[in-house]
Amino acid sequence: MKKILSGNEAVARGVYEASVHYASAYPGTPSTEILQNISTHDEIIAEWASNEKVALETVIGASIAGGRSFASMKHVGVNVAADPLFTFAYTGVTGGCVLVTADEPGMHSSQNEQDNRNYAKFAKIPMMEPSNSQESKDMIVDAYELSEEYNSVVLFRMTTRVCHSKGIVEFGNRKEVKLIPYEKKFDKYVAVPAIGRKLRHKVEERINRLKVYSETSKWNYEVDNNSTTGVISSGISYEYAKEAFGETVSYLKLGFTYPLPSKLISDFCDKYDKIFIIEENDPYIEDFVKILGKECIGKDLFPYTGEMTPDVIKKYALSQNLDGIELDEDLFVGRPPTFCSGCPHRGFFYELGKKRKQIIVAGDIGCYSLAVGEPYNMMDWLICMGASLSSGHGAQKILDLDPNNKKRIVSILGDSTFFHTGINSLINTVYNGGNTINVILDNRTTGMTGQQDNPGSGFKLQGDYSTILDIEAMVKAIGIKHVRRINPNDLELVKETINWALELDEASVIITDWPCVLKKKYREEDFGLYNDMWKTKDIVIEDKCTGCKICLKSGCPSLIFDPENKKVIIDSNTCVGCDVCLQICPFDAIVKEGLDE
Amino acid sequence: MSNSIKFVGVGGQGTILAAKIMCAVLINAGYDVKMSEIHGMSQRNGSVSSEVRYGEKVYSPVIEKGSADILISFEQMEAARNMDYLKKGGILIVNNHKINSMITLNGKTPYPKNIIESIRGKAKTYIIDAQKYANELGNVKVVNLIMLGALSKILDSRHLDWEKAIKESVKPRFLDINLKAFSIGISQV
Numbered sequence A: 001m002k003k004i005l006s007g008n009e010a011v012a013r014g015v016y017e018a019s020v021h022y023a024s025a026y027p028g029t030p031s032t033e034i035l036q037n038i039s040t041h042d043e044i045i046a047e048w049a050s051n052e053k054v055a056l057e058t059v060i061g062a063s064i065a066g067g068r069s070f071a072s073m074k075h076v077g078v079n080v081a082a083d084p085l086f087t088f089a090y091t092g093v094t095g096g097c098v099l100v101t102a103d104e105p106g107m108h109s110s111q112n113e114q115d116n117r118n119y120a121k122f123a124k125i126p127m128m129e130p131s132n133s134q135e136s137k138d139m140i141v142d143a144y145e146l147s148e149e150y151n152s153v154v155l156f157r158m159t160t161r162v163c164h165s166k167g168i169v170e171f172g173n174r175k176e177v178k179l180i181p182y183e184k185k186f187d188k189y190v191a192v193p194a195i196g197r198k199l200r201h202k203v204e205e206r207i208n209r210l211k212v213y214s215e216t217s218k219w220n221y222e223v224d225n226n227s228t229t230g231v232i233s234s235g236i237s238y239e240y241a242k243e244a245f246g247e248t249v250s251y252l253k254l255g256f257t258y259p260l261p262s263k264l265i266s267d268f269c270d271k272y273d274k275i276f277i278i279e280e281n282d283p284y285i286e287d288f289v290k291i292l293g294k295e296c297i298g299k300d301l302f303p304y305t306g307e308m309t310p311d312v313i314k315k316y317a318l319s320q321n322l323d324g325i326e327l328d329e330d331l332f333v334g335r336p337p338t339f340c341s342g343c344p345h346r347g348f349f350y351e352l353g354k355k356r357k358q359i360i361v362a363g364d365i366g367c368y369s370l371a372v373g374e375p376y377n378m379m380d381w382l383i384c385m386g387a388s389l390s391s392g393h394g395a396q397k398i399l400d401l402d403p404n405n406k407k408r409i410v411s412i413l414g415d416s417t418f419f420h421t422g423i424n425s426l427i428n429t430v431y432n433g434g435n436t437i438n439v440i441l442d443n444r445t446t447g448m449t450g451q452q453d454n455p456g457s458g459f460k461l462q463g464d465y466s467t468i469l470d471i472e473a474m475v476k477a478i479g480i481k482h483v484r485r486i487n488p489n490d491l492e493l494v495k496e497t498i499n500w501a502l503e504l505d506e507a508s509v510i511i512t513d514w515p516c517v518l519k520k521k522y523r524e525e526d527f528g529l530y531n532d533m534w535k536t537k538d539i540v541i542e543d544k545c546t547g548c549k550i551c552l553k554s555g556c557p558s559l560i561f562d563p564e565n566k567k568v569i570i571d572s573n574t575c576v577g578c579d580v581c582l583q584i585c586p587f588d589a590i591v592k593e594g595l596d597e
Numbered sequence B: 001m002s003n004s005i006k007f008v009g010v011g012g013q014g015t016i017l018a019a020k021i022m023c024a025v026l027i028n029a030g031y032d033v034k035m036s037e038i039h040g041m042s043q044r045n046g047s048v049s050s051e052v053r054y055g056e057k058v059y060s061p062v063i064e065k066g067s068a069d070i071l072i073s074f075e076q077m078e079a080a081r082n083m084d085y086l087k088k089g090g091i092l093i094v095n096n097h098k099i100n101s102m103i104t105l106n107g108k109t110p111y112p113k114n115i116i117e118s119i120r121g122k123a124k125t126y127i128i129d130a131q132k133y134a135n136e137l138g139n140v141k142v143v144n145l146i147m148l149g150a151l152s153k154i155l156d157s158r159h160l161d162w163e164k165a166i167k168e169s170v171k172p173r174f175l176d177i178n179l180k181a182f183s184i185g186i187s188q189v
C-alpha cells in the first residue's frame, strides 16, 4: 500500500511495523504528531509524559523490562532528557529503543537552533537521519534492529521539514516482536561507579563495531554522476542539494551519521576536484571531513544559520539568484499570531498590564508567550520551560538587595509548563523563602502545541479518563501559604487578586481557572465548573459606541474597528462571549446578546 | 520538471485541506508529490501557507522565493505578502476578501488599500469572489473548495478525479455543499 504521509506520520507507521510495545513523549513542535499518530494503534501503549526526562525514563524502564520502546521530543526536550540519556547510553537496552529528536533549523517555532547531532557524539550512541517520509518509516524499522544488535538506544534525528513535509510512502508489513522475559541484570543496569567503569569500555567497543557497520550501512551510499564536484549531505539537506544541483554533481548521501564512515568519506573526497558539504546548523559533517585531512567547502561559504533550501545553495554555490515578483512593501502589514477569541489568558494580561510600573514579568513558554506582543508587551524575559518561577526567584533576590526596592517579580506559566518543570521551581522558591508572585494560567490543556492532554486535563492520550491533578492542593502541599484560584474572565476579581498578591511579602500563587477555547475534550463535571462556557455572544450597541478604542486594548481578534464610521463591531462568527471587552468598555456599549433590550 | 503551487491564507481558512485534496488528486494521477507546511501558530490567526510540488520526481518539499508556478491566496493581504514567491510569468489566484490582522484591527495602521489593483499588473491574476459565494451557500468554510475549483480549471485538470479526493477528505454530511462550492469555483474562471 502507498499513502502520502508526513515524516511524523511515517515514523509512527514505522513504529507500528517494528512492533514497538511502549511509546512516550512530551509535545513540542515539530515532533508532536509522532506520538499522536502512534496512539491510534491499539497494539501500542502510548502515553503523554509530564516532561521529556520522564518520557525517556519510562521508555528506559520499558526497554529494561523487555519491550521495544520509543520516545520523541523536540530538540530542546533532549536537553531536559539528557541526564537519563547519557547513562542509558552506557547500560544499553534489552528491548530495542529509539529516541527521536526533532530539530528546528530556521527556528520556525523554537527558542534556539541547537544541532542535536552533537548529542550522538556526546553520548556515544548511534544516529540515523532520514531525508524524507519513506526513509522516516524504513529507517525506524531498521533502527530497532540496530538498537538490539548493537545494544544501544538509537538517536533518530529529524528536522522540521522532514517532520512536517509529506511524501509518498510504500508501507511494509508489521513484524511481530515478542517481549523479552525480564531477567535481573545487575552488571548491566545498576550504574554505580564500579559498574559504570566497566560499561565505559563496552561503550567504546560498541562505537568501534558501529564504525565498521557505518562503512557498509545501506543508509550511506554514493550516487555517481560522473562529475568533477562531489556533495556530501544528510537529512533534508540532501533533498535540497538534489533539487539545486540535479545530476551535475555526485553525491555521498549519509543516513547513518554517528559514527560517520571514515573510509567511505575519504574515498569519496579523493575522487572529486571539489567537495561541498551541504548541511544545516553546525558543521557536523564538515568538521569530520576536515579531521580526515580532506579539503571541503562548507560553512566558509554557506550560512551558519537557517535552512539550506535550494535557493540558498544556488545563491552561494552557483551564484544564482531567484528573483520573485517585487511589490511595494506597504501593501502588507504583519499578521502575528494572537490570543484566540475567548482565550482565558486575555483577561489576566489585560489587568496585569494596567499601570503597574513596579512589575517585572518573568515569562515562560506557552500560548501566553504571545503576550510579548501587541497590545500587551508584557514579558521581560523568557528562557525555557519552567524557568519563569525559578528565574523570577533569583531575580527577586537580587532586586531585594536594594533596601528601597519596590520592584516585584510576577512569574507566569501555564498548567502544562507547571507540570513539566515548574513544580520543581516552585518548591525551590518556597524552600528558599522567596517572595515572588507566581501565576499558573490553568487552561486545562497544553495549548500552544495543539491542545494535548496533560495531568490536569482529565484525559489520557489514548482516550480514557485520568485523575485530574489538583493544582491548588499541590501548591499548598509544597508550602505556599497564599493561594487564590480565580476566573480570569472576571476582570474585577483579577485586579483585586493582583493587588492582594502585591501587598504580600511572601510567595503567593494565583491560579487562573478557565479552559482553552480550543480544548477538545471535556468531562461532564467540567461543564458544571464553567458557567455558560462559549454559549453566548457579546455585541456592540452602535449608538453607545464612542469609538474610543479602549476595548481594543484587550487584543481580541473579534473586535473590529471600522475606520469609516469610527465604531467597533464584534464579529459574531468568532465571539464566544467571554465578556472581557464588555467589562472594559467605559460606556457600557458592549452587552451580552439577548440582554440588550 | 516539477511544478510548484503555494497556498496561502489566514489560520482557519482551510488552506491545508485544499492543499491535501490537491495532493490526493495528483497522486491518483500518478505524479510524485511532496507537500510542506509550517505548523505551530496556525490556529492563532496568523499567516499560514502550504506548499505542493509535483512532477515525475520531486526532491525538495519547499517552494523558494521566485519559484512558485501558481500562488493561490485565500486573502488579499496574504497575496501581497507572498507575491515574491511567484516566479516571473506565474499565475496568481486570489480570494477577493480582506481579513484584519492584530495590527490593522485597532485602527492605528489601516488595512492596506488597493491591493488588488496593485498586484493585478504584476502577474496573470484571477480574482475569485469565493467569500461571497460561500456566504450564499450558507457556510464560509467552503471558501477553500471554491478556490480549489478555480485552481482545477486553471490547471486544466478537469479530467483528473477531483470528486474522489474531495469525498475522501470531507465529512459525508458536508460533501454536498463542498462539491457545490467546487463547481462554483470552476465556473468563476
Ligand SMILES: Cc1ncc(C[n+]2csc(CCOP(=O)(O)OP(=O)(O)O)c2C)c(N)n1
Binding pocket: A026, A027, A028, A029, A052, A074, A076, A077, A080, A365, A366, A367, A368, A385, A413, A414, A415, A416, A417, A418, A441, A443, A445, A446, A447, A448, A449, A516
Ligand atoms: C523543553 C520543551 N519542551 C516542549 C516545548 C514545546 N512547548 C512550547 S509551549 C508548550 C506547552 C505550553 O502549555 P501550557 O504551559 O499549558 O500553556 P498554554 O499554551 O496552554 O497556554 C510546549 C509543550 C518547549 N518549548 N520546550
